Amino acid sequence: MTQDELDASVGYVLKRAQAALRGAMDAALREHGLTTPQYVCLELLDQRPGLSNAELARGAFVSRQSMNVVLRGLEEGGLVERPAQAAHGRALPVRLTAEGRERLRRAHADVFEIERRMVGVLGPERVEPLLADLTRMAEGLGG
Amino acid sequence: MTQDELDASVGYVLKRAQAALRGAMDAALREHGLTTPQYVCLELLDQRPGLSNAELARGAFVSRQSMNVVLRGLEEGGLVERPAQAAHGRALPVRLTAEGRERLRRAHADVFEIERRMVGVLGPERVEPLLADLTRMAEGLGG
DNA sequence: CCCATGTCAGTATTACTGACATTG
DNA sequence: CCAATGTCAGTAGTACTGACATGG
Numbered sequence: 001m002t003q004d005e006l007d008a009s010v011g012y013v014l015k016r017a018q019a020a021l022r023g024a025m026d027a028a029l030r031e032h033g034l035t036t037p038q039y040v041c042l043e044l045l046d047q048r049p050g051l052s053n054a055e056l057a058r059g060a061f062v063s064r065q066s067m068n069v070v071l072r073g074l075e076e077g078g079l080v081e082r083p084a085q086a087a088h089g090r091a092l093p094v095r096l097t098a099e100g101r102e103r104l105r106r107a108h109a110d111v112f113e114i115e116r117r118m119v120g121v122l123g124p125e126r127v128e129p130l131l132a133d134l135t136r137m138a139e140g141l142g143g
Numbered sequence: 144m145t146q147d148e149l150d151a152s153v154g155y156v157l158k159r160a161q162a163a164l165r166g167a168m169d170a171a172l173r174e175h176g177l178t179t180p181q182y183v184c185l186e187l188l189d190q191r192p193g194l195s196n197a198e199l200a201r202g203a204f205v206s207r208q209s210m211n212v213v214l215r216g217l218e219e220g221g222l223v224e225r226p227a228q229a230a231h232g233r234a235l236p237v238r239l240t241a242e243g244r245e246r247l248r249r250a251h252a253d254v255f256e257i258e259r260r261m262v263g264v265l266g267p268e269r270v271e272p273l274l275a276d277l278t279r280m281a282e283g284l285g286g
Numbered sequence: 287c288c289c290a291t292g293t294c295a296g297t298a299t300t301a302c303t304g305a306c307a308t309t310g
Numbered sequence: 311c312c313a314a315t316g317t318c319a320g321t322a323g324t325a326c327t328g329a330c331a332t333g334g
Contacts, residue, residue, distance in 0.1 A: 010270065010277075011254075011258050013274055013278050014160060014161050014164060015183075015204065017281040018158060018161040019204035019281075019286060020280070020281040020284040020285065021286075026325095037299080037300075053315080053317095054315055054316080061162035063301065063302070063303095064315080064316075064317090065301075065302080065303090065317085066301055066302085068316075069299075069300070070299090070300085086309085086316090088309085088310085089309065089310070089315075090309050090315045090316060091314085091315060111154075114284070117284065118153065118154070118283050119153050120283065127153065129269070130273070130276055131156055133269055134153075135156050136264045137160045137164075137261045137265065138156070140260060141163040141167050141260065141261050142163065143162060143163025143166065195291075195292090196292065196293095197292080205324070205325080207291080207292075208324090208325075209323080209324050209325060209326095212324075216323095229291095229292095231334085232333065232334070233290075233292060233331095233333050234290085234291060234292080234333095
């Protein structure tokens with residue numbers, strides 16, 4: 001593989017774009033006392049209240065164990081809450097607290113601005129195909 | 144942000160695609176006794192022999208310290224080598240050993256197949272714009 | 287002096303694996 | 311029995327910060 005081929009590697013530019021986004025998010029979220037995985041977790045819970053740990057893990061593309069660590073941090077910070085016992089299954093539905101919702105709201109504004117800046121360099125007509133292509137690639141790998 | 148907005152978030156699908164690729168690479172490279180960061184490091188060195196630790200770190204989007212850990216692992220495994228002292232600067236040029244080149248060659252075949260499978264679900268005419276868009280997005284965030 | 291580099295130390299977050307009991 | 315879940319334990323990879331000496 002030559003240098004040209006590396007620059008032209010979809011995997012490489014994918015990683016580059018993701019690293020740039022992650023770095024920008026880490027920096028912005030630090031001011032809100034959140035890590036990027038924590039933010040992702042809050043975002044998922046805001047959209048689908050009551051998701052279980054395992055469901056959150058799948059949504060954030062991490063293991064159950066990793067998500068459990070993230071959840072424990074959020075719980076200690078009073079941003080989410082879990083019932084002590086499950087109603088019927090084993091899954092414990094997680095919900096945002098009022099403080100969690102408020103923290104998310106403020107952090108979201110900054111993250112939204114980052115994403116706007118990232119996507120803003122593209123022509124608006126590119127966004128839809130880009131979303132479709134990335135989704136199909138993930139599905140193509142069984143993701 | 145609604146569920147539709149999350150699915151439509153460029154950041155989210157970007158992460159999803161990258162997670163799928165990373166997972167596939169981790170699985171494939173395990174059989175070659177390599178981690179994904181180690182593989183990326185070998186690939187960079189194959190293309191540009193003599194890169195320093197700091198240059199490799201920038202190329203792989205990790206910190207100097209993290210890359211140093213990766214390099215130490217590769218050095219212990221006899222896949223790369225560094226001179227004990229720098230010729231003129233402080234930077235130590237890293238080079239693949241014969242074994243490193245051979246290990247990379249075999250691993251590369253599997254990784255190439257994964258990328259082929261990932262990109263294969265797209266129309267060939269989509270690849271170029273995709274590369275360009277991802278590159279521009281990274282640059283737009285200062286990556 | 288300034289800056290990039292290599293390196294050491296310590297710590298934190300995230301990740302993995304394996305394992306096990308529980309629930310439906 | 312089987313599948314999914316929550317959880318415990320151990321380990322590993324990657325990240326951060328701060329610090330320091332070195333070389334150009």
